[in-house]
Amino acid sequence: MTPKDTTPLVELRQVGKVYSLGERSITALQAVSLRIFSGEFVAIWGPSGSGKSTLCNLIGMLDVPSSGTVQILGQDVTMLSDGKRSDIRNKTIGFVFQSFNLIPVLSALENVMLPLQIAKIPTMQAKQLAKERLAEVGLAEHESQRPAKLSGGQQQRVAIARALVANPSLVIADEPTANLDSENAIKVIETMRELSQRNGTTFIFSTHDHRLLERVERQLQMCDGQIIEDRIAEPTESCRRVQVAL
Numbered sequence: 001m002t003p004k005d006t007t008p009l010v011e012l013r014q015v016g017k018v019y020s021l022g023e024r025s026i027t028a029l030q031a032v033s034l035r036i037f038s039g040e041f042v043a044i045w046g047p048s049g050s051g052k053s054t055l056c057n058l059i060g061m062l063d064v065p066s067s068g069t070v071q072i073l074g075q076d077v078t079m080l081s082d083g084k085r086s087d088i089r090n091k092t093i094g095f096v097f098q099s100f101n102l103i104p105v106l107s108a109l110e111n112v113m114l115p116l117q118i119a120k121i122p123t124m125q126a127k128q129l130a131k132e133r134l135a136e137v138g139l140a141e142h143e144s145q146r147p148a149k150l151s152g153g154q155q156q157r158v159a160i161a162r163a164l165v166a167n168p169s170l171v172i173a174d175e176p177t178a179n180l181d182s183e184n185a186i187k188v189i190e191t192m193r194e195l196s197q198r199n200g201t202t203f204i205f206s207t208h209d210h211r212l213l214e215r216v217e218r219q220l221q222m223c224d225g226q227i228i229e230d231r232i233a234e235p236t237e238s239c240r241r242v243q244v245a246l
């Protein structure tokens with residue numbers, strides 16, 4: 001069975017988003033239609049203001065479209081109440097942010113445990129799961145350190161472990177490498193890619209950085225609120241070399 005025979009994890013149909021700013025209205029997205037299947041590793045790229053964050057927010061159910069529909073695993077989530085949307089979001093989606101958003105007074109391990117503790121998972125079990133996730137992002141030896149003692153790239157990998165700890169089907173990362181130097185940016189993308197391949201988690205991330213695109217199979221290029229190209233590419237040789245080295 002090919003992915004195209006299965007229900008898409010995410011499906012947008014003719015989605016538009018208009019923001020009102022006093023008298024003015026700004027069209028951030030227009031007539032975007034898109035299907036993303038389980039296990040895909042997808043980059044959304046394009047210039048500032050092209051609609052990347054708006055698209056990530058709509059896929060992540062953090063906002064609602066002005067027109068069109070958003071479906072998650074075949075369910076139209078557009079008209080659901082806030083409570084129902086939060087329920088689906090908490091069960092299905094993990095988020096990674098540009099500025100890491102770690103809690104400074106907690107250790108790396110405690111930061112990763114947090115979503116499980118909020119979900120009332122017993123502490124011993126939460127600790128075990130968080131340790132496994134930290135090990136997966138290569139930070140087993142840093143679990144007791146607070147964020148300030150870690151590099152930006154390490155902090156973002158803690159944030160990735162935290163996004164994954166409750167086992168979401170989808171992780172959305174809006175500009176996850178914007179605050180990183182290129183070496184750390186590459187490491188963060190490779191970590192996400194490896195986790196996607198190993199665990200079948202779907203990752204969608206946005207970026208301005210054209211150089212990261214050679215590491216991504218599917219690229220959605222945005223311009224003026226539209227997807228102007230949806231390209232599926234083979235990873236390049238340099239990308240494979242980095243993967244081996246990591």
Ligand SMILES: Nc1ncnc2c1ncn2[C@@H]1O[C@H](COP(=O)(O)OP(=O)(O)OP(=O)(O)O)[C@@H](O)[C@H]1O
Nearest residue numbers: 019021026027028047048049050051052053054055
């Ligand atoms: N909350 C908002 N209120 C009003 N306008 C907004 C809002 N959020 C985004 N916009 C506008 O919508 C358009 C798309 O913005 P968006 O942030 O989605 O683009 P982006 O590609 O993510 O940009 P960047 O790379 O700079 O983050 C822009 O013109 C922006 O100014």
